[in-house]
Amino acid sequence: MRILHTSDWHLGRIFHQFSLIDEQRHALLQIIEAIEVHKPEVVIIAGDIYDRSIPPASAIGLFNEFVDQCIGTLKVPIIAISGNHDGAERLGFAANQLKHSGLHLVTSLDQMQKPITLADEYGDVDFWAVPFHDPAQVADFTGSPQTDFNQAHCSLIEQLPINKKYRNVMISHCYLDGANESESERPLTIGGADRVDWKIFKPFCYTALGHLHQPQYKGQESIRYSGSLLKYSFSEQHHNKSFTMVDIGPDGSNKITLLPLKQRRDLRVIRGTLEELVNAAKDDVNHEDFIQAVLTDSQALLNPMARLREHYPNILELKKERFETRTGQDYARSSEQLKRTDLDIFNDFFEQVHEQKLTEQQTKLLQKTLAAINEQESSS
Amino acid sequence: MRILHTSDWHLGRIFHQFSLIDEQRHALLQIIEAIEVHKPEVVIIAGDIYDRSIPPASAIGLFNEFVDQCIGTLKVPIIAISGNHDGAERLGFAANQLKHSGLHLVTSLDQMQKPITLADEYGDVDFWAVPFHDPAQVADFTGSPQTDFNQAHCSLIEQLPINKKYRNVMISHCYLDGANESESERPLTIGGADRVDWKIFKPFCYTALGHLHQPQYKGQESIRYSGSLLKYSFSEQHHNKSFTMVDIGPDGSNKITLLPLKQRRDLRVIRGTLEELVNAAKDDVNHEDFIQAVLTDSQALLNPMARLREHYPNILELKKERFETRTGQDYARSSEQLKRTDLDIFNDFFEQVHEQKLTEQQTKLLQKTLAAINEQESSS
Numbered sequence: 001m002r003i004l005h006t007s008d009w010h011l012g013r014i015f016h017q018f019s020l021i022d023e024q025r026h027a028l029l030q031i032i033e034a035i036e037v038h039k040p041e042v043v044i045i046a047g048d049i050y051d052r053s054i055p056p057a058s059a060i061g062l063f064n065e066f067v068d069q070c071i072g073t074l075k076v077p078i079i080a081i082s083g084n085h086d087g088a089e090r091l092g093f094a095a096n097q098l099k100h101s102g103l104h105l106v107t108s109l110d111q112m113q114k115p116i117t118l119a120d121e122y123g124d125v126d127f128w129a130v131p132f133h134d135p136a137q138v139a140d141f142t143g144s145p146q147t148d149f150n151q152a153h154c155s156l157i158e159q160l161p162i163n164k165k166y167r168n169v170m171i172s173h174c175y176l177d178g179a180n181e182s183e184s185e186r187p188l189t190i191g192g193a194d195r196v197d198w199k200i201f202k203p204f205c206y207t208a209l210g211h212l213h214q215p216q217y218k219g220q221e222s223i224r225y226s227g228s229l230l231k232y233s234f235s236e237q238h239h240n241k242s243f244t245m246v247d248i249g250p251d252g253s254n255k256i257t258l259l260p261l262k263q264r265r266d267l268r269v270i271r272g273t274l275e276e277l278v279n280a281a282k283d284d285v286n287h288e289d290f291i292q293a294v295l296t297d298s299q300a301l302l303n304p305m306a307r308l309r310e311h312y313p314n315i316l317e318l319k320k321e322r323f324e325t326r327t328g329q330d331y332a333r334s335s336e337q338l339k340r341t342d343l344d345i346f347n348d349f350f351e352q353v354h355e356q357k358l359t360e361q362q363t364k365l366l367q368k369t370l371a372a373i374n375e376q377e378s379s380s
Numbered sequence: 381m382r383i384l385h386t387s388d389w390h391l392g393r394i395f396h397q398f399s400l401i402d403e404q405r406h407a408l409l410q411i412i413e414a415i416e417v418h419k420p421e422v423v424i425i426a427g428d429i430y431d432r433s434i435p436p437a438s439a440i441g442l443f444n445e446f447v448d449q450c451i452g453t454l455k456v457p458i459i460a461i462s463g464n465h466d467g468a469e470r471l472g473f474a475a476n477q478l479k480h481s482g483l484h485l486v487t488s489l490d491q492m493q494k495p496i497t498l499a500d501e502y503g504d505v506d507f508w509a510v511p512f513h514d515p516a517q518v519a520d521f522t523g524s525p526q527t528d529f530n531q532a533h534c535s536l537i538e539q540l541p542i543n544k545k546y547r548n549v550m551i552s553h554c555y556l557d558g559a560n561e562s563e564s565e566r567p568l569t570i571g572g573a574d575r576v577d578w579k580i581f582k583p584f585c586y587t588a589l590g591h592l593h594q595p596q597y598k599g600q601e602s603i604r605y606s607g608s609l610l611k612y613s614f615s616e617q618h619h620n621k622s623f624t625m626v627d628i629g630p631d632g633s634n635k636i637t638l639l640p641l642k643q644r645r646d647l648r649v650i651r652g653t654l655e656e657l658v659n660a661a662k663d664d665v666n667h668e669d670f671i672q673a674v675l676t677d678s679q680a681l682l683n684p685m686a687r688l689r690e691h692y693p694n695i696l697e698l699k700k701e702r703f704e705t706r707t708g709q710d711y712a713r714s715s716e717q718l719k720r721t722d723l724d725i726f727n728d729f730f731e732q733v734h735e736q737k738l739t740e741q742q743t744k745l746l747q748k749t750l751a752a753i754n755e756q757e758s759s760s
Contacts, residue, residue, distance in 0.1 A: 054434055057469040064473050072476050089437040093444050094478055096452055101477035 001120040002038065003169070004259075006031060006243040007046035007210030008228035010085065012059030014051075015290070016316035020230060021058050026264035027229045028062065031243060032069050034259050035076055038245055042118055043076055046210030046226065047083025047132055047173030054087060067103055077102035079116055082131045083173040083210055084188055106171075107131050109141040109156070115168075122250035125167045128160055128204075132173040132211075134188070148193040149174065154200050162203070167252045170204040173211050179225065182213040182239070184232035198223050205252040208244075215242050215258060222254055231267040234292045234317070265289050265314060271321075273297045274304050281311030291315040299348040342370055381500040382418065383549070384639075386411060386623040387426035387590030388608035390465065392439030394431075395670070396696035400610060401438050406644035407609045408442065411623060412449050414639050415456055418625055422498055423456055426590030426606065427463025427512055427553030434467060447483055457482035459496055462511045463553040463590055464568055486551075487511050489521045489536070495548075502630035505547045508540055508584075512553040512591075514568070528573040529554065534580050542583070547632045550584040553591050559605065562593040562619070564612035578603050585632040588624075595622050595638060602634055611647040614672045614697070645669050645694060651701075653677045654684050661691030671695040679728040722750050 009028075013020045035043065050059055070076050080103075082088040092107030099105075104116050106129035115126035130153075138152035139145050142159070146152040153174060162168055175181070175188055177195035188194035188211075198219035201207040207223040213236060215227030226244045231237065241261040248254045267290040270277055274297055281287050291312045295304060297320070308315050346366060350358050358366065389408075393400045415423065430439055450456050460483075462468040472487030479485075484496050486509035495506035510533075518532035519525050522539070526532040533554060542548055555561070555568055557575035568574035568591075578599035581587040587603040593616060595607030606624045611617065621641040628634045647670040650657055654677055661667050671692045675684060677700070688695050726746060730738055738746065 053437075057433075057467060060473050061469050064469075067474055068476055087437060089441050089444075093440050094447055094474070094481075094483060096448055097481035097483050098474055098477055100481050101474075103474060103477050 001042075001118070001122075001125045001167070001248040002040040003042055003044060003206070003208070003246040003248065004031070004035060004038070004040040004243060005044045005046065005206075005208040005224070005226045005246060006229070007044075007173070007208070007226045008048045008083070008213055009045070009063075010048055010051040010228065010230075010232060011062055012051045012055040013230075013232060015232065018290070018314070018316060019058075021062060023230055023264045025062055025065075027241075027261050028066050030261055032066070032074070034243070034245075035070060035074050038259075040076060040245065041120060042127070043070055043078045044127075044169075044171055044208045045078065045080040046171050046208050047081050048085040048210055048228075049080060049083070049091065050086050052085060052087075053090065071102045075102075077104065077118070079104045079106070079127055079129055079171060081129045081171055081173055081210070082107040084132045084186060086132070088131060104129070109133060109137065112156070113160070115162075117166075123166065125169060125205075125248065126163065127169045127171060128157075128162070129171040130156060130173070135193075148195075149188065150177075150196050150200075153196045157200055164203075167205045167248060168203065169248070170201055170207040172201075172207065172209055174209065175211055176209065176218045176223070176225075179212050179218045180214050180216055182228075182233055183235040184213055184228070185211060205248050206246050206254050208246075214239050215244070221256060224256070229261065230263060234267065234269050237266075237268045268292070269294060270312075271296065274301055274307060277308060278311055287312050288314055292317040292319065294319045294321050296321050300345050302349060302352045343367065381422075381498065381502075381505045381547070381628040382420040383422055383424055383586070383588070383626040383628065384411070384415060384418070384420040384623060385424045385426065385586075385588040385604070385606045385626060386609070387424075387553070387588070387606045388428045388463070388593055388612075389425065389443075390428055390431040390608065390610075390612060391442055392431045392435040393610075393612060395612065398670070398694070398696060399438075401442060403610055403644045404439075405442055405445075407621075407641050408446050410641055412446070412454070414623070414625075415450060415454050418639075420456060420625065421500060422507070423450055423458045424507075424549075424551055424588045425458065425460040426551050426588045427461050428465045428590055428608075429460060429463070429471065430466050432465060432467075433470065451482045455482075457484065457498070459484040459486070459507055459509055459551060461509045461551055461553055461590070462487040464512045464566060466512070468511060484509070489513060489517065492536070493540070495542075497546075503546065505549060505585075505628065506543065507549045507551060508537075508542070510536060510550070510552040510554075515573075529568065530557075530576045530580075533576045537580055544583075547585045547628055548583065549628070550581055550587040552581075552587065552589055554589065555591055556589065556598045556603070556605075559592050559598045560594050560596055562608075562613055563615040564593055564608070565591060585628050586626050586634050588626075594619050595624070601636060604636070609641065610643060614647065614649050617646075617648045648672070649674060650692075651676065654681055654687060657688060658691055667692050668694055672697040672699065674699045674701050676701050680725050682729060682732045723747060726750075 011024055049063060070078055082091050088107040092105050095105040106112055112130050115128050117124050117126050135146035135148060135152040138156055142155050174196045175194045176198045201223045209225045212225045213228035213232060215225060217224040227241055231239055242258040245257040245259055246254050265288055269292045271294040274295055277293055293308055293315060305318050347358055391404055429443060450458055462471050468487040472485050475485040486492055492510050495508050497504050497506050515526035515528055515532040518535055522535050526535060554576045555574045556578045581603045589605045592605045593608035593612060595605060597604040607621055611619055622638040625637040625639055626634050645668055649672045651674040654675055657673055673688055673695060685698050727738055
């Protein structure tokens, strides 16, 4: 049984006021190509298909395109669960009708009581799809109180009518204790009560997880996050995004292959003085990447965002290191910065605009003018 | 071929801050019962399933319940088009997959190029489902300019590959010229360019229309609005809401039966003085209806909404006739109203609170107090 496992698409994500829909389409096309090439028997989407409970129409349109390609053209079924970003009721519309077409949308705890069974030449594989849920929802569903996500998850899995004669695959959207988080995941709760112990997934041949954005496994290789479709924060600049191909053998053993996702425009952090960054752009073939620039200049700068945008058209964020971190030597420098006179600051400004320093005569005139202003201010 | 034709459900409608979802569920259950009893071969929903392009989750849930009952339990297919209130792209998600289950969602002009064909013992019936569209969308689709809705509609219908050997049914969401409108329909455009000539539907055995909320036909009996699910404005208080059962014979002739929709709570206007209305409530078994009260009192009233709500718990709107209509005699009365002194107004107030008139002594004290206040105001 060959499975493609992906998750955390976040279709409709707006990143620093920039719609990522074209990036998302570019990535989904790579998944479609992989389906054509590798011919999996099912595609799993482990939650957070959309970025929010009411996604924009363009995001719904894009998911629709994927479904048409995957199910309509390539005849490969999809099993998808709702994540903490999805609106379960909206996503689950007509789920009972859609499952006959091969689109299995599992968005309620009711639905997860029955496995989705697919067969290969060695027999049946049962897929148990657990939609995202919080302890209160599980308490409501099971009729017994649930103190945290771990207990809630255990309660749900324990009561499943699992048949151990078959190979069993688990699909869940949760935060495994000890796994690596990224800045772009929305916390499930405050204070760590959201963590789930990986050991509860040991009985399954494979566990296809969603929620954390970095591809990784926890405990054993078969308990795995595919990671997100794109880099969704600058903290993920060094992630290698991918999706996962899993071949489950007749004995339930599995072989895992990571299929890389090439980003249409990469997302990265550049660091240096304004002049250094502007100069570096000239030889930078990837100057159209999404950029966060960290400026190390110590003097005042005139509209650095506009200057950088001339060279990096998709710059999204600007940070000034001097004002960001005030520890040790930095703090000393920053204190020096505060000591600079009006004359020093005007000098910086003049130099940037005219690309030359003030002449001696201009300096004298400026000093005189500043003195006059100061005098007027103190007498008023 | 037996058809049930309904439209303009407006699921998720909020009426004077009141959610109508329970009323809508009550009405849909009657349609489900009719499907069980009359066993139609298809249910047509001629647009405006939802009240707005982003409906609340409860409205999506309710439509989902209907679909599960109709298609899942009763095995009757549905053909639905998007109306001017629906968000076409949202409503149309997974339409290609859903049509195999019997849920035909036609929300784009592309889709309408192919009929949905259903067969009875006499042969095929082709259903042509035209989603709501404006002239600009049709111009974009056909590649030729469209001056108004009538021209746009004609262009679309003329180019359909209709096979006259079969019986053909048209489904459309539009405003037929000369038909009766209600206050609760949202205008399609300004100035009458939204009207469509009924004659363009003459070639069809039956035309199932949506948009206008009063059940009615125009031109010929087979060109028909089913009307809305509920009364959606007080102007519709005298409508008899219904849905339509159509039996199409082997020769394309049809027999039409209106199936009444009983409103869970009726919606009506009551008129009289506050005292008259409060007294009438005592014998009014339908005092839980949605009420618009028109008060005919000429004197000032103390919090009449609260007093009426004690007796009519679902009163939604209050109008004061004296302030509403200022023509002829009414205007004269209203002018008189303005001439009333502070003493007269306080008298009204006192009488309502204590249910007795001011005594002579109280009147004198009040006159003295009012005189003192007036004096103080004019001297300050």
